[in-house]
Amino acid sequence: MQAPRPIAAASAPEREASAGQPTVRRGPAFATIALALMMMSIDSTIVATALHTLQQGLDTSINWAGWTLTGYSFGFALMLPIAGKLSERLGRRRVFIGSVVVFTLASLGCALANDIGTLIALRVLQAAGGAGFTPSATGLIVDHFGAARDRFVSLFGSIFPIGAMIGPVFGGLCVAYWSWRGVFFVNAPIGIAIVVLALRYIPRDRPMSRERRAGMDFVGMALLGLCLLAGMLAINLLGERGASVAAFAAALAVALLAGVGFLVRIRRAAQPFIAPRLIYGTGFGAVNAVNAVNAVNAIFGGMSIGAVALVPLYATNRYGIAVLAAGSLLIAQGVAAIVFSLLATWGLRGTGYRRPLVLGVL
Template sequence: MTRRGAMSAATEQPPTAAPARSPGLVLLVVSAAVFLSALDLFIVNIAFPTLAASFDSTTGALSWVLNGYTIVFAALLAPAGRIADRVGRRRVFLTGLATFLAGSLGCALVWDVGSLIAFRVVQAVGGAMITATSLALLLVAFPPARRAGAIAVWSMVGGVAAALGPPIGGLLVEASWRWIFLVNVPVGIAALVLGLRVLPESRDASERRRPDVLGTLLLIGSVGLLSYGLVEAPDRGWDSGLVLAAFAGAVVTGALVGLRAARAPRGTVPVLPLALFRVRSFTLANLAMASFMAGFGGMLLGNVLWLTGGWGFSTVEAGFALIPGPALAALTAIPAGRLGARIGHGPVAALGTALFGLGAPYWVARVGEVSGFAADFLPGQVLTGIGVGCTLTNLSAAASSSLPPATLATGTATFGAFRQIGATLGVSILLAAVAGAGGELDGAQRGWALTVVLAALASLLSVAIGTAHHTDPGRATAPPAPVPEPVAVPAPTPAPAERGEPIR
C-alpha cells in the first residue's frame, strides 16, 4: 500500500499518545534508521563481485548474503509489528536499531561466508523491527495537521537510499568491502542516542494477541528450501536427491503454512491473513508484486555482475552507472500514482511492468562485448526506471485501497512480505538461469530474458486487477494519494490506531 494511504487510515482515530515535543527530531531519528536499512541492501548488491573475490566463493553460496536477509526480514515484519503493539513501539524500534548495528559490526568483522550470512540474518531481525515500527512512531509524534509532510519526507528516504546506495557502495568498496557495513555504525549510534531522548512511547492497550512463532518458522523454512533448491540445482543437477528433497520440503512446509494460518491457535495472529485473500484485487496485487520484485531483484544483481564482469567496470564506475534507474523511479512515482488514482491503479501498474520488461530486450539487442554505456545500456535503464516508478506505487495502492481501514496494517505487512519473498526468489532464479552460461554476455542475456518473463507475468496480473477498487464502495476505502515507493524498500506496519478490530 502507499505510505499516504496508510497515513490517511491511521488518522481516522486519534494516536495512542500525545504528540512528541520535538517531532522534527523524531522524524530525523526514524528516517536515519530506515535509510540505513534501505541503503544496506543496495550497497551489498554493488559489493557482490568483490565479496566473491575476497572469500573465493561461488555466487550460489554468496546469494545467501542477500537471500538470508530478505527471507528473515519478510517473515518477521508482521510479528515485529505485533510485538511492538503490545510492549511498546519505541522499545522495539530502539532494540531493532541496536540489533541492526550489532549485525552491521559483525558483518564487518566476519571471517568467512558462513559468518557473513549469520550476521546478515541478525541485521534482518533488526531491520524488520525498525521498519515495522517506524511509521507508527511518526503518527504518534506528529499532530494530525503535520502528518502529511512528515510521511512525505519519510517515504522519500527509500528512494534517496536507492539512488545513493550504488555510488556510496562503490566508493566504500574501493577502500574495503568491510566499510559497507561499518558505515552504519556511527550514524546508527547517533540515531540510537538521540532516539533514547526524543522518541515517545506508545502501544495498543487493547492488543492481547501474540505472533504465531511456528507459522513464522514454517514460512522461513518454505522460502528458504525453495531458494536452496534453485541455487543448488545447476551444480548438483535438477534430479539430485538433495535438490528434489529441498523442493519437496518447500512444498510441504508451504502447505503447512496455509494449514497453520487457517487453524491458528486462539490468541495468536496467523502468519498469513487468509481472509484478506478473499479480496480479489488484494490477492492479484500481491501476486503481481511478487512476480515484479522477482524480476527486479534478478535484474539488479544481474546488472551489477554484467557491468563489473562483462564490461570490466570498477565498483565505483558500476555504482555511478546504476544511478539513473532509481533516480527516474523516484521522479515518476508521484505523477504515476496520481494517474493511477484517476484511471485505475491496475492499468497504470500494467503499463509500468510493461515498460520495465521492455528495458531488458533493449539490452539483449544492443549490449555487446564492447562497452557502450550511453547508447547501449542507459536507454534500457530509462525504461526500467520509469517502469519501477509506475509499478510500485500503483500496486501498493491497488492492494491497500481494496481493504477496509480495520485491516490496513495486516494488509501492509502481508504486501511487504510478498515483496521481499519475490526479491529473494528472483535472485535464486537468476543464479539458476545463468549457471553454465557460455560467457559473461550469454549469462547477462539469460538474466534479461528472465526479467522479460517475470515482468510479463506481473503485467498480466496487473491488467486483471483492473479498476475494481474504484467501483466496489462496500469494500474499498477512498483511493489514497500515492507517495513514491520507487525501490525494493520494505513497507512498514502502520500503527494499530488505524486497524480497528482485525479480520481473523
C-alpha cells in the same frame, strides 16, 4: 470545557501534551526515523557492488556470495510481520531502538566475518533488525504526529528508492578506497547516532491495552520461514555446479510442504501470523484481486532485486568496469523509481488504481 489560555495559539507539541500525549518535536523525531530507514534501504543494495571483491576475499563461489543479498531479503521478509506484532505488544519506541541496536551489532559482525556462512547468517540477523524499522516507525508517526501523519508517512515512499539508488554507489566507494568490509563498518557510527537521537527525540510508548498484548503464532512463523529458506536453497542449487538432483528435489519438497502447512495454519490459528484476507481475500472477486496483486508484487520484487544484484556484478566480471562506475549504473533505475512514484501518486487521484497498476506492469 477548558478555559482558553491567555497566550497565542498553542503549538502542535503543546496541543498534544494538553491532550495527554507526550510532547513530540516532529522535525528531529522524523529526521531520526528517516535516517534509520535510509540506513536500512542503503544496506539492501550496498553489497551489490562488493560481491566480486567479497567473493575473492572469502574464497567462495558467486552463488554463495549472492546469498549475502538473498539472506538479507529472507530475514527482512520473515521479520517484517513479526516486527509489526512486536511493536504492538512491546511498544513502538522499544522495538525501534531495539531494532537499530540489532542492526548495528549485526553490521559489525558482518564486517568481522571470516567465512561466507557466518556472513550470510549475520546478514539475516541484520535484516531482521532492519525489518523492525518500518512498522515501528510508521506506528510512531501514526500515534504521535496527529493530523500531519499522512504527509509524514507519504514521505517514506521517497526514502526507500533514494536509499536503494545510492547504496551501490556507497558500496563502490567503500570497495574502491577501503575494503568490502567497509560497507558494513559504516553502519556502526550511524547506528549509534540513531540510538542517541531516538532516546532524546522519540516519544515514550503509550500504555498497552490487553488486545495489544495478544499472543503470536510461532508455528505459522516457523512454517513460513522454512518455506522461504528451503525454496531459496532449491533455487540456489539449480545454479551450483555439481549439485545433486536429490538435494534439489528434497529442498523443493520441503518448501512446498511447509508452504501448504503455512496456508492451512493461518486459516485455523486463532491469531494467525499473517491475516488470511491478505492472501485469500474475503470473497471470490477479492481472491482474484488479492492473488493478482501478490503475483505482481512477487514479479516486481524478483526483477528489481535481481537487477540490483546482477547489473554491477555483470558489469565488473564481463566488461571489467570499475566497481564505483558499476555501482553508478543503478542511479538511473533509482531516479526513474522516484519520478514514476510521484507520477503514479498523481495518477491515482485522477484515474484510480487500476490504470496506473496495469501501465506499471506493462
